[in-house]
Amino acid sequence: MAHPAPQALRSPLQRALSLLRPSPVSERTPIARGADASSAHARGIELADRAPDREARQHPEGFICLESVSKVYPGRHGGPAVAALDGVDLSVARGEIVGVIGRSGAGKSTLIRLVNGLEKPTSGRVVVDGIDVGALDERALGPARRSIGMIFQHFNLLSSRTVFDNVALPLEILGADRAGIRRRVEPLLDMVGLADKRDRYPAELSGGQKQRVGIARALATEPKVLLSDEATSALDPETTASILDLLAGIQRELGLTILMITHEMAVIRRIAHRVAVIDGGRIVEQGTVADVFAAPSHATTRSFLGAETGRSVPAWIAERLQQAPVEGGKAVLRIVFRGEHATDPVLSQLSRELGIDVNILSGSIERIAGQPFGILLVALPGGAEALARATGFLADRELHTEVIGHVR
């Protein structure tokens, strides 16, 4: 029996994405290189020209790079100036998803607006794909912005346009012809699962569907970078998860670089490879998501992580927790199990080899950044000497442990 064609085995997302992958120049008819190419070129329009090896060699340090970036907004009506960003260094590698998390007013939107050139840094450099975005004038910014897609918290769709026409808008602005627009927009609508809604208006869509239109529109001009400013903040948790999974799938298939800002750790946990924590205009902590979740060093990060499952200390333990060791009591340890160690029977080994009985107080195992990630709270009897032996035993197995207090 003949094997089914590979196409038949693919998911709708993969089929749609295969139509959207950059094709050789000779096959690329629609937008800037098709019938309208000459007029598009005459206006300085260039489509994303992906040559990963060459570009990766040219910019090994990061595809998006903020170097000592500060942004001060002048005061209004004699008021004080606002330092929205202060000496920010941030680097996002090609094909990476980096999440920036911070409270309201921390400077997140300012950071994104610097990357897409809507704001200029007061000092420092913002480089995207080798181009110093902060140094470009308005004319030169146009083509640079087209290689950057953007999605927004409130979707920013035009209410008088259908789904199809909202997605088509950036291509119309580029001067693409109707056939070229159709060739681009239809697979995009398939990809975001809205092919059957193409003639609907935004008012007829749910929040999640509106954001899917926003994503399709952001990808219309084949950007290399996708910026997301709280794109899931207006959505319920289930819809948030489906939008994040869609973004992760698109990122994997198209090799996009994604910089997303959020105030929700759940967003970071689901999709980001690395996280930067911003507080008062400064990056106070950054690292891989798993590292930061395992051992947050800054108070702001800890407070963001506080509500995460497994991190919060159950109330019945918190009430009894004391800072100083208690005579005849137990030390309370938080142990983080990661990756290959997540399912090791470490506690039973510890009991057996050290002769220390461990009480498990609470625990959870989930996936963070695609890896198993478990947190256990345990109580350990035996005073300082037993505690030192146990923490040594756990450190030898490269587990992160932290004494969070003592109980009677």
Ligand SMILES: Nc1ncnc2c1ncn2[C@@H]1O[C@H](COP(=O)(O)OP(=O)(O)OP(=O)(O)O)[C@@H](O)[C@H]1O
């Ligand atoms: N155009 C502007 N002029 C003057 N001050 C501004 C301007 N834009 C932002 N700010 C100030 O800069 C600081 C950072 O603002 P920003 O919008 O970047 O914060 P944010 O982290 O995005 O907050 P939120 O989570 O509430 O959206 C705030 O104190 C804000 O008031």
Ligand SMILES: [Mg+2]
């Ligand atoms: Mg904001």
